[in-house]
Amino acid sequence: MMEGACIKRTRKSINIFNTTEEMAPAYKLTYxxxxxxxxxxxxxxxxxxxxxxxxxxxxxxWPQMKPNMPFGQVPVLEHNGKVAHQSIAMARYAAKKxxxxxxxxxxxxxxxxxxxxxxxxxxxxxxxxxxxxxxxKESRKEPLFKETxxxxxxxxxxxxxxxxxxxxxxxxxxxxxxxxxxxxxxxSMCGGNDILxxxxxxxxxxxxxxxxxxxKTWVEKRPNTDM
Amino acid sequence: MAPQYKLTYxxxxxxxxxxxxxxxxxxxxxxxVRIKHENWPPLKDSTPFGVLPILEHNGKVVGQSIAIxxxxxxxxxxxxxxxxxxxxxxxxxxxxxxxxxxxxAIFAEKDEAKKKVLIEAVKKDTFSFYLPRLEAIxxxxxxxxxxxxxxxxxxxxxxxxxxxxxVTGEDILASYPNLKSVREKVNALPAIKKWxxxxxxxxx
Numbered sequence: 001m002m003e004g005a006c007i008k009r010t011r012k013s014i015n016i017f018n019t020t021e022e023m024a025p026a027y028k029l030t031y032x033x034x035x036x037x038x039x040x041x042x043x044x045x046x047x048x049x050x051x052x053x054x055x056x057x058x059x060x061x062w063p064q065m066k067p068n069m070p071f072g073q074v075p076v077l078e079h080n081g082k083v084a085h086q087s088i089a090m091a092r093y094a095a096k097k098x099x100x101x102x103x104x105x106x107x108x109x110x111x112x113x114x115x116x117x118x119x120x121x122x123x124x125x126x127x128x129x130x131x132x133x134x135x136x137k138e139s140r141k142e143p144l145f146k147e148t149x150x151x152x153x154x155x156x157x158x159x160x161x162x163x164x165x166x167x168x169x170x171x172x173x174x175x176x177x178x179x180x181x182x183x184x185x186x187x188s189m190c191g192g193n194d195i196l197x198x199x200x201x202x203x204x205x206x207x208x209x210x211x212x213x214x215x216k217t218w219v220e221k222r223p224n225t226d227m
Numbered sequence: 228m229a230p231q232y233k234l235t236y237x238x239x240x241x242x243x244x245x246x247x248x249x250x251x252x253x254x255x256x257x258x259x260v261r262i263k264h265e266n267w268p269p270l271k272d273s274t275p276f277g278v279l280p281i282l283e284h285n286g287k288v289v290g291q292s293i294a295i296x297x298x299x300x301x302x303x304x305x306x307x308x309x310x311x312x313x314x315x316x317x318x319x320x321x322x323x324x325x326x327x328x329x330x331x332a333i334f335a336e337k338d339e340a341k342k343k344v345l346i347e348a349v350k351k352d353t354f355s356f357y358l359p360r361l362e363a364i365x366x367x368x369x370x371x372x373x374x375x376x377x378x379x380x381x382x383x384x385x386x387x388x389x390x391x392x393x394v395t396g397e398d399i400l401a402s403y404p405n406l407k408s409v410r411e412k413v414n415a416l417p418a419i420k421k422w423x424x425x426x427x428x429x430x431x
Contacts (some may be wrong), residue, residue: 071322071360082311089317096310105301106284112294117276123328155276 027052031075032059034225037087038075039181041094043209044174046218048098056223088119088178095174102169111168114159114175121152122186129189149190153199160201165208172208180209188227230256236280237262239431242292243280244386248413249296249379251422253303261427293320293383300379307374315373316380319364322357323380327387329353330394346395354391358403365405372409385413393431 027045031038033056045052057065066072070085077084077093084090092112095101102108128144131137156179159167167175183206187195196202209215232250236243238261250257262270262279271277274290281290289295297317300306307313329349336342365372372380388410391399400407413419 070318071325072356079311084311084314084318086318086321089314089321092317093310093314105298106287109289109294109298110287112297113275113289113291116291116294120276120278151277 025051025053026079028055028078029053029075030055030057030065030078032056032062033223034185034227035222036182036185036227039185040091040174040178041075041077041087042222043177043181043215043218044091044094044098044100047100047177047212047214048094049214050094050097054222088115091115091174091178095177098174100172100174100177102173107169111173111175114156114167115178117152118156118175118179118182121148122182124148125186125189145190149195153195153202157199157201160205165201165204167205172212176205176209177215180206180215185227230258231284232257233260233283234258234280235260235262235283237264237267238427239429240386240389240426241431245296245379245383246280246282246292246299247426248382248386248419248422249299249303249305251418252305252382252416253299254418255299255302293324296320296379296383300382303379305377305379305382307378312374316378319361319372319380320383322361323384323387326353326357327390330390333394350395350397350399354399358400358406362403362405365409370405370408370412377412381409381413385410385419390431 027050029038029041029045029052035042042052042054065074069076070083073085075085075087075090077090084093092101092115102111124144125148128137128140131140156167164170166172167179179202183196187193196206210219232255234243234246234250234257240247247257247259267279274281275288276290278290280292280295281288282295297306297320300316307316330353333342333345333349336345361372369375371377372384384406388400388406400410414423
């Protein structure tokens with residue numbers, strides 16, 4: 001997997017008043033102290049009742065950590081001595097573990113296609129948000145808000161309407177959790193507005209996912225961050 | 228009987244070639260529809276999200292080239308045996324896709340001088356970062372991108388890697404023999420070799 005990796009598994013401290021030794025969870029997820037691209041994985045592990053260490057490093061430590069990552073990026077997922085990377089690949093893995101996938105290859109393809117489409121939208125938003133040149137950024141604003149966002153959100157809203165309130169297969173799949181989990185990130189990149197304001201079916205989907213007991217519990221317990 | 232699958236894309240290799248490779252490798256019949264650019268605007272809004280390629284099967288339509296490739300990779304038994312193995316394949320494909328997306332700015336740049344600057348930047352920041360790491364992965368996996376054996380990740384690399392040279396005008400994999408050998412290996416598979424001989428000849 002990753003040569004020269006320097007991964008430390010931290011053990012939870014042993015409480016001397018507790019006779020049972022605590023075992024580290026089977027999974028350790030490492031990311032910046034934000035929701036963003038790791039949140040779908042957190043949602044999916046939470047939904048599946050899969051214990052994971054939600055490690056959020058201090059941003060000032062990132063320069064030292066970066067060279068130790070498979071491709072200099074996070075999130076990464078450690079499990080059984082191996083290290084995985086690529087947020088969507090890891091979300092798909094967590095989805096399988098949480099049993100939020102299709103019944104066959106075509107059903108999985110339908111889910112994957114929606115997730116990749118949401119990711120395409122995220123990338124287009126990011127192209128605007130992260131642009132360092134102010135003039136270029138300003139030139140991207142109107143096309144994004146007047147054309148791109150409506151183009152995608154109208155179609156996604158229609159998909160949800162046609163799929164019994166979900167993004168694929170007419171039922172809850174990891175596409176729903178993926179979308180809702182990165183919503184705060186998308187909204188923050190779009191200047192803090194609720195990009196779903198005009199889309200009733202997507203808004204209803206957001207509420208559906210946030211009302212799932214395991215997700216509700218996770219959202220209440222997770223650190224509160226802006227994105 | 229009409230083939231069970233209909234693939235629609237532009238008349239280029241581009242994002243559809245991995246899909247075509249996998250259909251050919253698995254000997255699965257498909258209709259290889261190629262549309263001309265001037266015929267695209269009226270068609271665009273009839274696709275799920277206004278982009279190609281799309282795949283039609285049993286009255287359903289889906290897009291997203293990598294998702295389709297994963298689907299076919301599983302169908303033709305070039306996928307993993309369990310969830311973690313598939314995660315390894317998915318991660319390397321997504322990484323190759325990340326690297327490829329950094330080339331699109333060069334491709335779009337028409338000014339030759341600006342293009343040269345972008346090419347030097349991508350060689351310095353992108354290729355020199357990704358390629359040694361990918362080379363190491365292939366070396367560790369006995370000449371393949373994952374699991375020590377042929378998977379659809381190798382097919383993906385074989386079809387997207389020619390873009391590195393096309394866009395820069397250089398032999399980008401010259402110092403990466405393991406990476407080059409993956410492409411050669413895939414292209415030498417009998418079904419693929421045959422497809423390369425008969426497929427429409429296009430620039431991209």
